[in-house]
Amino acid sequence: MAQAAQLPIITHYTAYKPRPFTREQRDETTILYGGLTWKHERMMQGALHNLKYKAEPLPNIAREDLDAGKELIDVGACCPTIFTTGSLVNFLKKEVNEHGKDKVNSKYVFLTAGACGPCRFGQYHESYAMALDGLGLRDFRLFLLAQDELDQGPGNGGGLDINMPMSLGIIWSILCGDLVTDLEYMTRPYEVNPGQTELVLRECVEQMYDRFLHRPDKGKKYGTLAWHLMSSYFTRALRDVRKKWDAIEVDHLRVKAKVKITGEFWLQTHEGEGNYNIKRWLESEESEVIAPPVAVWLHYLMHPTIRKLEHRNAKSKHPKVENLALHALERIYRGTYNRFRKALANLPHELPDQEELKSLAEPFYHFELRGGEGHMLIGKALHSYHHKTAHMICELSPYSCMPNTMSIGSMANVVGKYPDLLYAPIEVKGDAEVHALSRCQMILTEAKKRAQAEFEGVMDKTGLTEKAIRAYEDKHPETRKATYYVPHRAYAGGAANYVAHLAYDKGLARA
Amino acid sequence: MRFPTLPIWSAKKRSVASVPKDKNKDRSQVRVGIPKVLNIWTTHQFWVGFLKSIGIESENIVFSSDTSEEQGREFGKGRGTVDCCYPVKAISGHYGELVFGQKKKINILLSPMIHSLPSVLHGHVVDTVTCTRVMAGPENIKAGFLKERDVFGEAGITYASPFVSLGDRHMVTEQLHTSLKDVFNLELEETERAVKAGFEALDSFTEKARKQSRDILTWCAKNQKPCILVLARPYHMDTGIGHEIEGDLQAHGYPILWLQYLPGDEDLMNWLFEADMQMGRIKSPFDISDVWMSSYSSNTNEIMWGAKVAARCPWITCVVRLSSYECGMDQPTYTPTQKIVEATGTLFFKFGDLDSTKPAGGIKIRIETIVHYLAKYSQKIMQQKLEWLSPNCPLGPLPAFAPPDAVQEGPAVAQQVHSSPS
Ligand code: SF4
Ligand code: SF4
Numbered sequence: 031m032a033q034a035a036q037l038p039i040i041t042h043y044t045a046y047k048p049r050p051f052t053r054e055q056r057d058e059t060t061i062l063y064g065g066l067t068w069k070h071e072r073m074m075q076g077a078l079h080n081l082k083y084k085a086e087p088l089p090n091i092a093r094e095d096l097d098a099g100k101e102l103i104d105v106g107a108c109c110p111t112i113f114t115t116g117s118l119v120n121f122l123k124k125e126v127n128e129h130g131k132d133k134v135n136s137k138y139v140f141l142t143a144g145a146c147g148p149c150r151f152g153q154y155h156e157s158y159a160m161a162l163d164g165l166g167l168r169d170f171r172l173f174l175l176a177q178d179e180l181d182q183g184p185g186n187g188g189g190l191d192i193n194m195p196m197s198l199g200i201i202w203s204i205l206c207g208d209l210v211t212d213l214e215y216m217t218r219p220y221e222v223n224p225g226q227t228e229l230v231l232r233e234c235v236e237q238m239y240d241r242f243l244h245r246p247d248k249g250k251k252y253g254t255l256a257w258h259l260m261s262s263y264f265t266r267a268l269r270d271v272r273k274k275w276d277a278i279e280v281d282h283l284r285v286k287a288k289v290k291i292t293g294e295f296w297l298q299t300h301e302g303e304g305n306y307n308i309k310r311w312l313e314s315e316e317s318e319v320i321a322p323p324v325a326v327w328l329h330y331l332m333h334p335t336i337r338k339l340e341h342r343n344a345k346s347k348h349p350k351v352e353n354l355a356l357h358a359l360e361r362i363y364r365g366t367y368n369r370f371r372k373a374l375a376n377l378p379h380e381l382p383d384q385e386e387l388k389s390l391a392e393p394f395y396h397f398e399l400r401g402g403e404g405h406m407l408i409g410k411a412l413h414s415y416h417h418k419t420a421h422m423i424c425e426l427s428p429y430s431c432m433p434n435t436m437s438i439g440s441m442a443n444v445v446g447k448y449p450d451l452l453y454a455p456i457e458v459k460g461d462a463e464v465h466a467l468s469r470c471q472m473i474l475t476e477a478k479k480r481a482q483a484e485f486e487g488v489m490d491k492t493g494l495t496e497k498a499i500r501a502y503e504d505k506h507p508e509t510r511k512a513t514y515y516v517p518h519r520a521y522a523g524g525a526a527n528y529v530a531h532l533a534y535d536k537g538l539a540r541a
Numbered sequence: 542m543r544f545p546t547l548p549i550w551s552a553k554k555r556s557v558a559s560v561p562k563d564k565n566k567d568r569s570q571v572r573v574g575i576p577k578v579l580n581i582w583t584t585h586q587f588w589v590g591f592l593k594s595i596g597i598e599s600e601n602i603v604f605s606s607d608t609s610e611e612q613g614r615e616f617g618k619g620r621g622t623v624d625c626c627y628p629v630k631a632i633s634g635h636y637g638e639l640v641f642g643q644k645k646k647i648n649i650l651l652s653p654m655i656h657s658l659p660s661v662l663h664g665h666v667v668d669t670v671t672c673t674r675v676m677a678g679p680e681n682i683k684a685g686f687l688k689e690r691d692v693f694g695e696a697g698i699t700y701a702s703p704f705v706s707l708g709d710r711h712m713v714t715e716q717l718h719t720s721l722k723d724v725f726n727l728e729l730e731e732t733e734r735a736v737k738a739g740f741e742a743l744d745s746f747t748e749k750a751r752k753q754s755r756d757i758l759t760w761c762a763k764n765q766k767p768c769i770l771v772l773a774r775p776y777h778m779d780t781g782i783g784h785e786i787e788g789d790l791q792a793h794g795y796p797i798l799w800l801q802y803l804p805g806d807e808d809l810m811n812w813l814f815e816a817d818m819q820m821g822r823i824k825s826p827f828d829i830s831d832v833w834m835s836s837y838s839s840n841t842n843e844i845m846w847g848a849k850v851a852a853r854c855p856w857i858t859c860v861v862r863l864s865s866y867e868c869g870m871d872q873p874t875y876t877p878t879q880k881i882v883e884a885t886g887t888l889f890f891k892f893g894d895l896d897s898t899k900p901a902g903g904i905k906i907r908i909e910t911i912v913h914y915l916a917k918y919s920q921k922i923m924q925q926k927l928e929w930l931s932p933n934c935p936l937g938p939l940p941a942f943a944p945p946d947a948v949q950e951g952p953a954v955a956q957q958v959h960s961s962p963s
Contacts, residue, residue, distance in 0.1 A: 037816035038929050042852065043880040044822075045832050106872040153835045156873045395680050396654060396704050401673025432625075432869040433673040439622035439681030446688030 046159030048171040050187025051139050056083065059189065062121070062140045064088035065114060066324065067301050069214075069235050070207030076242025077199025088117050091304040095120055096460040102164035103157045108428040109460045110296035113304045114142075115157045122165060131167060139171040139190070175200075193250050198258045199242065201328065206238055206264065208323035209370055212378035213275060215309070217512045219318045220280035220524070227512070230278055234271045241267040259362060268373035275374075278512035282528040283499060285485045287317040287477035290414045292407050293426030294434050297458055298322045305426055306463040308456070308470070312424070315474060318524060320420055325367055326381055330406055333360055333384040335397070360384075375513050382413050390416070394440045402433030408444055415451045421484075421522045422452035422477035424470060429459040452477050481523045488526045492533035499529070502538055566726060568596040574639035574647035574698075577604040578632045579675045580655045580840075582775035583747075583801055584707055588651070590742025591717075594735035595725060603647055605635040608781030610897050612638055620685030626867045627896050628776050629674050632682040640686070640696050649699045649724060652679040657708030658839040659743070661805040662846055665827040666836035669708040672870045675840075676704075699724055708839065710740060747802070755804035755936075757796045761856035762936040765943065767919035768796040770851045772878060773863035774840050774871075775801050777895075783863050784899040786892055786908070790861065793912045798857065800847035808935035813853040815931055832881055833874075841870050848881040855926040858919040859888040859911065866894040885929075886922050888914050 051059065061078060064071065064087050071087035078085035091113050099107070099116030107115075118140060125134045142155060155174060162170050173190055210231065218227040241264065248257040257263075289312050291298050297305050299322065309319045364381055371378050387409030388397040395405040407425060414420045425441075427434040438455045445453055454473035456466050489495075503509045509532075519530040533539035573592055575581060581588070585604070592602050606612060608631045616637025621630055639650055656676050660669040670676075679702045686692040686700075693700040703720035706712045718732040727735075761768050769790055777783030778799065787797045810826035817823050822831045829836055833845040851857045860882045864871040875891070882889040890911050892904070920942055927939070 037819060037931060039820065040816065040929055041884060042817070042822075042849075043832060043877065043884045045830075045834055045877070104872050104875040106867065106869070108869060111873075153873050156833075156835060156877075160873075160876060394684070395677070398656065398704055399654065399673070399677045399680065400656075400670070401677070430867055430869055430872075433677065435623050435625040436629075436674055436677035436681045439625075440677075440684045442622035442688045443684035446684075 045156075046162065046168065046172070048139075048173060048186060049169060051171050051173070051189030053188040055136070055187075056189050058084075058137070060084040060086050060138050061190070062086055062088055062118070062138050063142070064117060065143065065296060066204070066299060067207065067211060069210055069231075070204055070324065072235050073203035073207050073238050073242050074200055076239040077196070077203050077245065080199065080243050080245045081196055088121050090302045091117050091300065092120075093303045093460070095304075098123075099157075099161070102161040104160070106430060107157060108294075108431045109304070109458055110294065110428055110431075111154055111157050113460060114154065114296070115161045118158060119161050119165065122167060122170065126165070126167070131169075135167065135169040135171075139173060141173050141175055141190070143175050194252075195247075195250060195254050198254060199245065202258060202264060203238075203242055204324045204328065205367060205370060206268065208325045209268065209367075209374055209378045210234060210238070210271065211321050212323065213271075213374060213512075215313075215319045215321045216377065216524075217275070217278055217280060219286050219313050219316075220282060220284050221512070222279040222281055222510075226278050230274050234274050237270060237274075238267060259366065265369055265373040268370055272374050272513055276511050276513050279510050280512045280514075282509065282514070282516065283496065283525050285316075285481050285523065285525045287422060287474060287481045288320065288420045288522050288524065289317045289422050289424050289474070289477065290320040290410070290420035291322050291424050291426065292403070292410050293322075293424075293456075294402055294428050294431050295327055297426040297428055299324055304460065305458055306466055308424070308426065308467070311467060312470075312474070315471070316478060317474065320379065323379075323381070326406070326410075327403070329360070329363060329381055329384060330404070332356070332363060335385065335388065375515055377513065377515060379419075382410065387413060394443050395437060399433075399436075402431065402437070404433070405437075407434070407437040408440060411441065411444065411451065411453060412448075415448060418520060418522045419518070421480050422454060422473055424473075425453065425455045427455055427457050429457050452480070481526075484521055484523050484526045485529070488521065488529045488533075492529060492539045494529055494533055494538055498538060499532060502532060502536070566596065566731075568725065569598050570601070571597055571649065571725075572601040572603060572645065572647040573597055573649045573651050574603045574605070574643070575651050576632055576635035576639060577607070577779070578635050579628060579678060579776050580658060580671055581653075582778055583658070584655065584743060586746040587707065587739040587743040588653070589739075591735045591739035592651075594738035595727065595731060603639065603643065605638045608634065608779050610781070612781075613897065616640075616642055620682075622681060622684045622688070625674060625681075626865050626869070628774070628779075628782050628865050628868075629678045629681065631781065631897070632678055633685055636682055636686060640692060640698060646696070647698060649701055650693060652683075652700070652702045654679050654702055654704045655707055656704060657706040659708050659710075659740075659747075660839045660843060661803075662827050662829065662836075662839075662842050663708060665825055666829060666842045668837040669839035669842065670837055671839060672841075674869075710736075713740075750802035751804045751806075754798050754802050755806060755809070757798060758804065758809075758854070758856055759936045761796065762934060762939055765920075765923060765940055766796075766856065767858035767915060767923060768798055768856050769859045769861055769915075770798045770800060770803070770847060770854075770857045771861050771863065772800050772844055772847050772851070772882075773861075774844075774865075774868075777863045777865075781897070782865065782895065784895060784904065786863060786904060787861060789904065789908045790911065793908070795859075795912075795915060800843055803847060803850055806935075810850075812930060812933065812935050813850060816929065832877060838870060841874060844871075844874060844878060845881070848878040852882050852885045852887055853926065853930070855923045855930070857887065858922040859890070859915050861911070862889065862891040862893075863895060864891065864893045866896040885926055886918075887926075888918065888922070 061083055068090060075085050075087060095113050095116030098119040099112035102119060103115055122134060155172060158172055162168055175192060214227060214231050221227045248254040291309065301309060309321060312319050367381055387406055390412040391397060391405035391409040395408045397405045399405065411423045414423060427438055441453060445451055452473050454470050456470050458466060508514055516528050516531050519527050521527045521530065575588055589602055593599060613631060613634035617633030620633040620637060639647055654676050655671050657670045663669055683700060701721060701724045703717055705716050714733045714736045717736060718727060718729050721727055757768060771787045773783060791797050814823065814826035827846065829842060829845045832849060836842045851860045862878060879889050924942060
């Protein structure tokens with residue numbers, strides 16, 4: 031190209047780029063974040079406070095966030111995009127009203143997960159940026175946290191150092207948040223004293239916050255990794271949770287339909303108006319919810335079989351060694367989760383085997399189709415069906431979600447082959463609650479019937495009576511504790527498994 | 542305990558009775574049907590080249606027709622499994638046409654799950670993957686043909702749906718060999734040869750189409766006449782998806798360029814993006830990081846890039862944006878593309894929410910509006926954009942502008958660059 035003279039400067043459109051967030055600004059700046067449950071977010075706050083960051087989760091999603099989001103981004107977005115954008119918008123509006131734009135621009139930065147490929151999940155921040163434009167807050171800083179790198183270094187000014195201690199703190203708080211949430215959902219429907227689970231849960235989460243806050247400094251690299259993997263610091267904390275949980279009295283004989291929640295990542299994780307509070311609603315409808323752990327998603331992202339495609343263009347000098355390391359990492363991850371489960375008396379559910387999810391889904395949905403939860407939605411539904419871990423699957427699908435519509439379509443083939451699989455795909459728009467819940471209700475009615483029939487069947491088969499069980503419980507008060515371990519014995523329902531356990535493991539059937 | 546998988550339900554692995562197992566591998570009688578949908582529109586030459594290389598006769602490679610409501614009614618009814626964007630929903634009709642609507646039956650229905658795409662932006666963007674619905678569409682549509690009974694099997698058709706990363710050439714042979722070896726009785730070496738032949742065919746077609754676009758631009762430059770860029774996804778070339786909106790504009794004498802075949806020639810691109818590179822806004826003319834950070838999705842990336850080219854190229858005085866109803870990939874791009882294009886005064890018109898029916902009346906009125914604006918403002922837009930560029934135009938010497946009100950006549954060279962597989 032010939033050397034050209036200086037050309038006129040045209041004001042072309044440019045995408046949002048955050049101003050730097052410097053190391054010096056750290057003490058005065060609050061990191062905002064969100065997207066998980068309050069339990070995860072509180073523990074994460076502990077991990078961030080531990081690293082001397084000011085950090086604050088955004089308020090839980092509310093119905094008004096939908097309108098605020100819709101107002102500022104292009105039409106047709108999926109509801110997770112609208113809700114999360116709206117939540118940030120409403121928070122910023124309130125702060126601007128109180129403190130003015132300049133103060134808000136200097137006081138806060140927003141950290142969000144990003145850098146994830148093919149659907150809008152990888153483009154959330156484009157919507158956030160558009161909303162910032164709409165609010166006249168282009169100077170507000172928004173940063174992305176890639177989900178697949180532990181050490182991303184001090185980007186853009188050094189104020190935010192996404193290093194090992196930060197990433198491990200975040201991951202560990204996710205794992206602990208998942209486990210405590212799992213305990214919560216398996217306990218609350220059976221609690222004898224209404225509200226006790228909630229009370230104990232809050233105490234436990236505060237205690238975990240404290241543990242994260244006082245996490246010892248073990249360096250910035252492999253020292254801290256080794257410590258997180260080997261130390262009993264978090265298992266001790268979880269054992270304390272278990273001790274607190276002991277105090278909750280439950281009635282294992284309540285017959286509940288067990289409902290496994292699957293669906294789009296944000297929607298299935300969320301607890302609140304963003305998904306019509308469907309988990310609480312299900313509990314109020316005589317069911318027990320199996321809440322989806324975020325850990326399964328992380329496991330999916332790191333699984334070597336899945337990652338192969340992500341690394342298709344990476345030029346590695348030692349691909350075999352890297353592959354071995356990935357396998358080892360995956361085993362360590364599952365091992366850590368199981369170590370934590372053990373500290374909680376093995377009550378929380380195990381992580382499903384990713385290879386099994388892949389092969390279960392294989393005839394219906396190729397495992398390399400990325401976006402959303404990929405093949406996992408089908409894999410999880412079939413896993414639950416074959417292993418009899420739930421009476422019904424409730425799949426939460428955001429209106430206009432790209433990957434979710436594809437897997438729901440493919441589920442038609444699954445349901446055709448397994449007509450007795452109870453599957454309720456629920457489209458969530460954010461403002462059509464009655465319609466969504468009544469759709470769910472239809473399948474739930476059948477699930478409840480099944481739970482009842484299953485329970486009556488096992489009572490008949492074992493010859494046990496409620497009276498005999500209550501008498502046994504009086505003699506063995508540990509059976510009334512929320513931490514009493516009931517092994518899974520070929521039934522989906524908790525009560526049925528409990529009866530079978532007393533009958534065969536505790537010898538009541540012979541009595 | 543793991544549960545056994547059910548390959549029989551995937552309808553993927555069964556071998557075709559008509560594909561000979563002997564050493565000669567005479568495949569001349571095998572008929573292969575390909576649904577002409579989604580990204581087949583920019584990769585069909587690859588599939589033709591691939592199939593011909595393994596001995597499938599040209600006349601035995603059958604593409605379904607353009608999308609139409611009749612096709613959906615006649616062949617796809619009752620087979621939809623979910624409500625989503627029309628380009629995906631319409632695939633049921635294409636499958637149905639290939640299964641039920643052929644005088645001479647096909648033996649294989651080949652519906653690739655295209656994971657990544659070749660792109661002029663390869664190497665300048667984070668990735669070139671397809672929309673999740675583009676890649677997973679075949680799994681969704683196949684469900685409608687398998688949920689009650691195996692419709693393919695009953696028709697004696699083998700369903701083959703290879704997962705393939707066409708944007709990552711080094712992976713393609715292995716992917717296609719693994720997924721198609723039983724379907725076509727393929728050896729690794731012949732797959733490798735066929736993949737090579739496929740890419741040669743695709744590259745040569747793309748090059749020709751780009752050359753045609755350059756010719757149109759050269760004609761526009763030589764005559765100082767405007768043209769229109771269609772900013773859309775490849776399958777909007779399908780008359781039933783894009784509803785031939787660009788054809789109506791072309792009828793008014795404006796040459797049409799399609800984004801997918803914009804010339805990416807170094808001389809032209811360097812000329813258009815010279816100022817941006819001088820300022821350090823971008824590293825190369827194909828760098829879109831100044832306007833779009835999440836550059837994963839191939840078609841979206843190209844839409845962003847096309848908008849940038851249109852904003853700078855003097856003779857592209859108008860952009861027509863086409864978008865299908867409920868397109869999740871287009872949704873976050875509406876405002877940025879419009880802002881990119883309009884930043885230099887280039888005209889921008891969007892036809893959104895395109896669905897199965899052509900809103901003929903509404904389109905007619907809008908076409909008239911566009912033509913009116915084009916006639917009124919094109920010369921000013923061209924002059925303005927030329928002032929912002931260096932005088933060394935690679936398309937040749939530029940004549941002075943005709944006085945206003947001079948008669949517009951269609952260029953001899955102007956024709957729609959269109960890649961309809963037929
Ligand atoms: S998975 Fe669906 S709902 Fe979630 S971000 Fe992607 S398109 Fe939106
Ligand atoms: S890009 Fe849009 S129209 Fe195309 S398949 Fe994806 S969602 Fe549908």
